[in-house]
Amino acid sequence: MNHLYYGDNLAVLRESIADETVDLIYLDPPFNSNASYNVLFKGPSGNESAAQIEAFDDTWSWNDTAEEAFGEVLRSGNGAAAEMLRAMRSFLGENDMMAYLAMMAVRLLELHRVLKPTGSLYLHCDPTASHYLKILLDAVFGPKNFKNEIDWKRTSTHSDAKTWSNNADCILFYAKSEKDFIWNTPREPHSAEYIKSKYGRDDNDGLGPYRLDNMTSPSPRPNMMYEWRGFPFPEKGWRYQRETMQRLDDEGRIWYPTTETGEFNTSRRPQLKRYLNEMEGGVMGDIWTDIPPLNSQAKERLGYPTQKPVALLERILSASSNPGDVVLDPFCGCGTTVHAAQKLDRQWIGIDVTHLAIGLIEKRLRDAFPKVEFTTHGVPQDISGARDMANRGRTDKNYYFEFEKWALSLINAQPGNLSKKGADKGIDGNVYFAKTSRAIVSVKAGDNVGVAMIRDLRGVIERERAEIGIFLTLTPPTKPMVAEAAAAGQHHEDGFDPVPRIQIVSVEDALSLRDRAVRLPARRDDTFKKAAREQDTKAQGKLEL
Known part of the structure; x- marks a missing residue:
């Protein structure tokens, strides 16, 4: 029962997660990190690309969605949560923090619903909102079910003007029941x-x-x-x-x-x-200084700005779950929680609102656990699903951008300018190959594809001095398009057979062939950072999978 969901976690919880089916929840909801949540990709020389591809901004504002979330909490039947949120609004007013708290409150009610009576929840946050979140958790879980406020030293001290150095995160630990919850006493050496x-x-x-x-x-x-x-x-x-x-x-x-x-x-x-x-060590305390954050050279670092160390999640999962238990992360980001769950033989459920994150997690799991089995929900699995996603994109630009991200992931291409805060200049994605060579990808989801688009792509690769152009299309190409692509000639890379300079790839072919649908000489395998392969701890001698 390993499931990865693409979508709003509130909808997924309500539609797909039954009552009292989860043993442990870990969540690290974004707020006020002063950064867009991006995945960093490797550039042509193997370094991190200067262009960060926007997955989502952790910007919250009071709007209709926040008002709706607030109303849902008041109508939820949980009187304590409703009164607490009402009091917070009276104190804070309609601002960004209140919008965040309303969005969190309605989700915390759902998380409490899906948690087993013996289950626990760990909410990871920084001091900006931790005091408000603790009050909400008291209302949802009951003050007696608060167990610990863990302080994790996430970075070394640094210079701040007229303040103590802010170098720790807060992890709030609640159980669904006061005494009868899973607990494996963690000890320190x-x-x-x-x-x-x-x-x-x-x-x-x-x-x-x-x-x-x-x-x-x-x-x-x-x-x-x-x-x-x-x-x-x-x-x-x-x-x-x-x-x-x-x-x-x-x-x-x-x-x-x-x-x-x-x-x-x-x-x-x-x-x-x-x-x-x-001899066992002493019982571990609630101040953790022995798990360092991921520095720029860490092997497990994938480039996700808020990525947490696997060791941090292993400690939480080992203490509050057992092998075979179900672990849920509703804001799973780059997938550290599901990685730790897979490593420790737990079942898992991960939810994220961006396809970019889902694609990263899929690749991370398959790199680290070649025999891993899981089901991804909410993303196209066939050409019919691809067309449905593209059709929704005709009325909602967010869906269209997600379609582009998904299509690019099929051929293992690095997204180009998916934030759409500026013109994309005809570059939807890039694939780097050989030492410094580059293929530019143009993604088309519409029905009206024509030969002019091939000419445009040819102009883009000439302007950008790229070696190859890839036209990734949902609609099959016309004969004039194929002829125009062939007229562009071939690219020659020393030591390799020549390949077409302009390549037309259908989404249907990419679904079945993946990156093999593209013909590239000496394709590099580091377009996306690769997770280190984990060892099979069940095998005799811990043989690598």
């Missing part, structure tokens, strides 16, 4: 100072350092009053029965005091050897 002071003994037998522990009983136990290897029994007896004592002795786990001549010193008592590698 002993500190070097603790090990040095407590585990100073080592017999150099390969078992490692150990400390000594008392073997006497805390209360009188008549059946434990026996002599052991010449040592008289303690006043209250030994802690272990004779059979257990013999086993510990056979395993070499008993330390015996000796005299200078090496004989047992029966005036003292034997003690138990407790080895460091068998």
Whole structure:
């Protein structure tokens, strides 16, 4: 049951996620990050492209949608949430923060609905809105179900004018029930100072350092009053029965005091050897400084500005879910949560509102887990679905831009200017190949394709000094278009067979052939950053998949 949904998470939750079917929810809803949420792509020399492709802006404003969300919370039947949101509006007014809180409140009600009685929710946020979100969560889950406010040190300290350096995020942990929720106590390793002071003994037998522990009983136990290897029994007896004592002795786990001549010193008592590698660390606290953020050189970094380390999600999933449990991330971004869930043998559901993010997650999962199985919902799976998406784009530009992103993903092309804040200059996408060569992609979703479009593309590649042009079309090309493309000649790359300079690729062919529908010499495989392949921890010896 691994599912990836493209769409508004509120609609997906209501239409596709049943009551009490999810064991753990993690969400990192965007607000006030001072950045568009982009995926960075590699440019022709392998570096990150200067052009960041806009996925969505985390800009919130009070509008009809926010007003509708506010009304839905008031009509939800959850009196506490309704009154809390009403009070917030009275205090904040109709501004960006209030719009964000209204949008979050209606979603938190749905997330509470789909969570099992034994489930938990972790909401990741920064200090800008964490205090408001905590009040909303108290209203939705109940104050008694608040468990922790975790502080994660996400970056090193830096210079801020007249403030303490803001270098931590807040993670709010709530359970659906006060006591009966999944919990696997997380522990942290002993500190070097603790090990040095407590585990100073080592017999150099390969078992490692150990400390000594008392073997006497805390209360009188008549059946434990026996002599052991010449040592008289303690006043209250030994802690272990004779059979257990013999086993510990056979395993070499008993330390015996000796005299200078090496004989047992029966005036003292034997003690138990407790080895460091068998002792659990202390219970982990709610201030996490041991998981560093992803720097520019991190192997798992995909270029998503708000990408979180897999280790952070592994810690949360390990503590609040078990293998086979269902994990949900309704703002899944670049897919760190579903990556961690797949790695830890959990089932997962991911939702995101941009096709660009969905495409990135699909590629990330298949790179990291070549045998992964999941179903993607909401994106075209066949030519009929492609036409439906294109038709919706005729009345809604957002759908048209999403169609372009989806079509480009079929041939593994880097989007060009999908924010549409300026003219695209005839460049919808790029594919880089060989060392510095470039193919420009033009995407057409309309019915009226003609030979003039091929001439336009030819002009674009000449203007841009690109080597190849790719005309990616939903409608089959006409014979004059094919002839015009052929007249453009071929591109020759040293050491490779020549390929057509203008190539017409139908969306239908791209659906079945993917990037093989395009003929390129020495195609590079780093147009998108590649996730490192994970090891199969179930296989003997952890063989790589």
